[in-house]
Amino acid sequence: MREDVLDADRAAAAGAAFGQLACALPDGGLLLSASRLVEVGVRAPILLAPGLFRLDLTPQEETLGVLTRPLTADPVRWRADQSTWDGYRDAGGVQPLELHALFSLPDGPVSAWVHVLTFTDHDAAAVHFVAKAELRVPAP
Amino acid sequence: MRRVVFRLPAEVKEELLDALLPLLPSGVRESPAGDGEVELAATAVALPSRAELEAAAGRPLAGWSEEDVPADWRARRARFGGGAFLVGGRVLVRSRWDPPAGPGVLDIVLERGGNGFGSGSHATTRMCLALLLVLEPGGAAADLGCGLGTLAIAAARLGWGPVAGVDRMAGAVEAARANGARNGVEVDWQVGDLEAGAVPIAPLLLVNAPPPVHVRVAAATAIGAIGTAARAAGSGPVAGPAAGATASDPTAADPAVARRLVISGFVTGEAGPVFAAYAAAGWTVEAQVEEDGWAAARLGRADA
Numbered sequence: 001m002r003e004d005v006l007d008a009d010r011a012a013a014a015g016a017a018f019g020q021l022a023c024a025l026p027d028g029g030l031l032l033s034a035s036r037l038v039e040v041g042v043r044a045p046i047l048l049a050p051g052l053f054r055l056d057l058t059p060q061e062e063t064l065g066v067l068t069r070p071l072t073a074d075p076v077r078w079r080a081d082q083s084t085w086d087g088y089r090d091a092g093g094v095q096p097l098e099l100h101a102l103f104s105l106p107d108g109p110v111s112a113w114v115h116v117l118t119f120t121d122h123d124a125a126a127v128h129f130v131a132k133a134e135l136r137v138p139a140p
Numbered sequence: 141m142r143r144v145v146f147r148l149p150a151e152v153k154e155e156l157l158d159a160l161l162p163l164l165p166s167g168v169r170e171s172p173a174g175d176g177e178v179e180l181a182a183t184a185v186a187l188p189s190r191a192e193l194e195a196a197a198g199r200p201l202a203g204w205s206e207e208d209v210p211a212d213w214r215a216r217r218a219r220f221g222g223g224a225f226l227v228g229g230r231v232l233v234r235s236r237w238d239p240p241a242g243p244g245v246l247d248i249v250l251e252r253g254g255n256g257f258g259s260g261s262h263a264t265t266r267m268c269l270a271l272l273l274v275l276e277p278g279g280a281a282a283d284l285g286c287g288l289g290t291l292a293i294a295a296a297r298l299g300w301g302p303v304a305g306v307d308r309m310a311g312a313v314e315a316a317r318a319n320g321a322r323n324g325v326e327v328d329w330q331v332g333d334l335e336a337g338a339v340p341i342a343p344l345l346l347v348n349a350p351p352p353v354h355v356r357v358a359a360a361t362a363i364g365a366i367g368t369a370a371r372a373a374g375s376g377p378v379a380g381p382a383a384g385a386t387a388s389d390p391t392a393a394d395p396a397v398a399r400r401l402v403i404s405g406f407v408t409g410e411a412g413p414v415f416a417a418y419a420a421a422g423w424t425v426e427a428q429v430e431e432d433g434w435a436a437a438r439l440g441r442a443d444a
Contacts, residue, residue: 018165039183039213041222044167054161060261061223061235061252069154122252125213125223125237 005051006030015048029136040125059127075104111138143209146201147177159196225260227269233260256312257287264404267436271402282342285349289316296325304328349405354414361398362421404436411435
């Protein structure tokens with residue numbers, strides 16, 4: 001149900017192990033926010049939207065493994081802006097990875113906009129991720 | 141620092157990770173374990189107990205082991221690896237922190253730098269290496285879009301020579317030069333914009349680059365691209381001037397000299413136009429592979 005997946009308390013509890021914050025958006029919807037430091041080669045959960053998806057990232061030397069794990073049996077369609085495909089490898093700036101999703105839940109759709117900033121620390125063989133997801137009931 | 145290792149059946153791995161990852165926020169390293177299983181390793185200062193993880197998974201965790209490990213990632217990398225890529229069982233591309241290759245395996249040590257590409261973590265690099273491995277070394281080679289120099293270094297180590305490497309990014313070429321020295325090979329490293337400048341020609345061309353570069357390589361290697369005056373199959377400039385040269389130029393590269401191409405750097409959806417450009421230039425596909433949505437191929441001359 002849309003009420004459940006947009007519940008901040010539920011999302012904060014689900015992502016508590018990796019420090020995820022959750023709060024209501026002023027104009028409706030839910031904001032998830034998290035910051036993580038992940039070693040190169042390690043797959044780590046970054047964002048968790050219970051009942052919708054979990055975002056796992058696996059940083060490599062020059063690629064970023066992105067897995068949007070569905071946590072619902074309802075249909076979902078993901079897309080990534082092509083302009084962000086090479087953002088991870090481009091050392092010219094901290095470019096965001098952007099993903100969009102539309103979940104078709106039984107009582108109506110929920111949209112997700114996921115935004116991830118990366119900063120690679122070669123000396124630590126680790127990558128900092130700053131991620132957020134905005135979940136909303138899309139306008140009809 | 142603590143490290144735990146266990147195995148999961150590959151067919152239910154994702155379902156089990158739904159339960160396990162919230163308990164392992166530092167994440168897991170995954171590696172194939174054979175017999176349809178995946179080995180997972182988690183490292184953190186504090187980790188849940190085996191009983192806690194098994195309770196979450198709802199099943200025993202096979203292959204369980206745990207031990208104290210150094211906090212410093214270099215010490216852990218030296219012991220457990222994690223930054224190396226074995227290609228075709230014959231070439232290991234690794235950082236200097238990973239354990240060296242075993243006997244009979246070509247050991248290529250790379251350092252990243254200059255935003256160069258080619259550490260082996262990307263499918264295109266691995267596919268190009270695999271396609272290169274089956275070729276009998278025979279003459280000069282040029283790595284067009286060489287990045288960190290991986291393909292050029294591998295070609296030189298496999299017996300191709302002389303070898304040239306070209307990239308548009310000066311920082312990458314600098315890193316490639318250092319990598320060449322690190323691996324004890326002599327390569328003519330050059331800074332060049334393959335989308336606008338000269339396209340060097342050699343009997344073997346390794347082109348792991350975006351589609352626009354392939355269009356230019358196809359044009360530069362097309363029979364008749366420069367003229368036929370200097371055509372002499374089987375020999376020619378290693379990596380001299382080519383596209384843009386004239387038939388009257390005695391130093392002009394001969395497009396017929398290019399006998400083999402190993403290409404990648406484009407996704408499967410871009411492969412059609414790339415292959416069409418090469419087909420129009422007289423190339424035929426000898427082998428074609430795909431991985432993670434990326435395409436690679438080895439091409440030969442239709443007129444060879």
